[in-house]
Amino acid sequence: MNITVFCSAYSLDARYTAPAAEFARLLGEAGHTLVWGGSHAGLMGLLADGVKEAGGRLVGISVELLAHKTYEGADELVMTADLAERKAQLLARADAVVVLVGGLGTLDEVTEVLELKKHALHDKPVVVLDTEGFYAGLRTQLERMDQEGFLPRSLAELITFAATPAEAFARLDRAS
Numbered sequence: 001m002n003i004t005v006f007c008s009a010y011s012l013d014a015r016y017t018a019p020a021a022e023f024a025r026l027l028g029e030a031g032h033t034l035v036w037g038g039s040h041a042g043l044m045g046l047l048a049d050g051v052k053e054a055g056g057r058l059v060g061i062s063v064e065l066l067a068h069k070t071y072e073g074a075d076e077l078v079m080t081a082d083l084a085e086r087k088a089q090l091l092a093r094a095d096a097v098v099v100l101v102g103g104l105g106t107l108d109e110v111t112e113v114l115e116l117k118k119h120a121l122h123d124k125p126v127v128v129l130d131t132e133g134f135y136a137g138l139r140t141q142l143e144r145m146d147q148e149g150f151l152p153r154s155l156a157e158l159i160t161f162a163a164t165p166a167e168a169f170a171r172l173d174r175a176s
């Protein structure tokens with residue numbers, strides 16, 4: 001499977017890096033391909049190192065503006081002209097999307113993937129690895145949208161939240 005992962009470009013505390021490393025190991029050991037932003041920065045670099053060490057494949061979708069942060073050693077590197085093209089490629093290359101902890105870049109990416117799924121422009125699984133309840137606020141907001149009629153599809157169809165790397169991994173096939 002090609003698993004697109006969105007996550008922080010910053011170096012984080014071990015309570016965030018350890019689950020990300022564990023997820024990378026599971027992905028690599030299963031022989032999957034990591035599709036990601038193609039950077040060596042922070043959690044993105046840690047994830048790529050972990051997948052590679054565990055025997056997985058790396059496909060980086062980088063962007064001109066961040067070319068100086070490109071990860072050395074990806075099996076395939078795609079250079080896109082801008083962030084919009086990169087987001088489109090990250091989704092196009094995915095069989096499933098996983099969201100680890102992250103900031104505005106990650107939020108931007110997952111929001112776009114969900115909006116496109118809302119419009120039935122794709123039906124790929126979207127799984128959030130909700131480490132340390134990092135996404136509790138986002139989940140509350142999405143549940144309110146769901147309960148109060150802001151979503152044309154049920155939230156459960158759009159996105160799945162997992163508490164552990166193993167749970168996130170197990171949901172890749174099953175989530176809709």
Ligand SMILES: CC(C)=CCNc1ncnc2c1ncn2[C@@H]1O[C@H](COP(=O)(O)O)[C@@H](O)[C@H]1O
Pocket residue numbers: 005006007008009010036037038039041042044066069101102103104105106107109
């Ligand atoms: C200055 C610095 C640390 C480098 C940032 N370098 C980056 N290289 C590649 N992709 C990125 C970068 N920053 C943001 N992104 C994209 O946005 C997400 C991370 O942004 P954030 O840290 O959550 O907001 C990633 O999933 C990635 O696809």
